[in-house]
Amino acid sequence: MASLLRKLGNAVGYTVEEQEPPVDIDQIPPSDCIVNGDCASCPAPCDDHKQFPSYLQFDTETPLLGSMKPYGRQVMISTGQVDWAEKIENDEGTLAANLSSIIKKQYDEKQGRIFITNTSRLTQQSTLNGAQDVIILPDNILVTNVTPDRAKAFFDKFLNVPIPSFSAPDEQQQQQTNNGYTNGYSTNGGVISSPTTTNGYTNGHVNGHRHHRHSNGHAKGQSNGHTNEYASTPDDMQIIKNTHKAMILICSHKKRDKRCGITAPILGAEFDNVLREKDMTEDEVAIYMVSHVGGHKFAGNVICYIHEGQTGIWYGRVNTCHCRAIIEETIMEGKVIKDLYRGAMSHSFGEIKSDRLRW
């Protein structure tokens, strides 16, 4: 037992005796949220799950905890692609490049770093020619009709505003009133609560039409049942609540590094298998490919957004044998798998930081 504990301690970069995590306390999940031990209960070698090509080399030594750059907000641009220019911030004329340039010049990162990503999601809600849908987290909104030319207006209205704060997920169980989205989206850091998803995923089932899972796991263009949540904004940009209760984002950015490019579709297929088996719809859990998240040597790189986008959990060294545990523990139960954990979006675990040190 002692040697196992030591091994776990070493795996996250410090000894059990020290009990001092190498990251800000904000990154440390409450201890009752942590799943210890090997979550892949497969024999080695495993014949049940498709393995990554043996020629790929991964970093198996560097501690994962603290290996991601903290951020306060993620921007997901719907591009319908799974690979992008090597550096999306330099891909001239695109929304990603324009936003990156504005952020560099005009944004104070002390408010919380803004993390811009392209995604495989298809633009479905925008009506304007050449415009894209953009999802923002933890705000958990989808903004329509965003064009590269509107990057500044988009930045001013949605990004250069305080990041919403939330109560810890378990506190939300106490909340009864549904003042979540429409009242919560404000420019003064108003609280967005999500009373319908109180404890991880378990209460988050949708009642309406169940979409069939698309073969590649991407959402189909059918989810238009949220018209009542449109809010009028200048420039035709409209706000819709993000329809996905949870999202699994996999770095597939091959032009940055082939490891993520090759492993991402293999992981995506396995995540999709598990979700199909559990009859989970795309409204419940969406799988998207995303551009560079940092740390290709830790591929597969997976970000799980749960609690309606308020909690963003980063995993590295994910292989197909982990997909089931990630869905069952993290997506469905809101738990963090310690062995794979790289860090989290800021404030993912609420403001209460007691009982965080027994990592």
Ligand SMILES: [Zn+2]
């Ligand atoms: Zn396996």
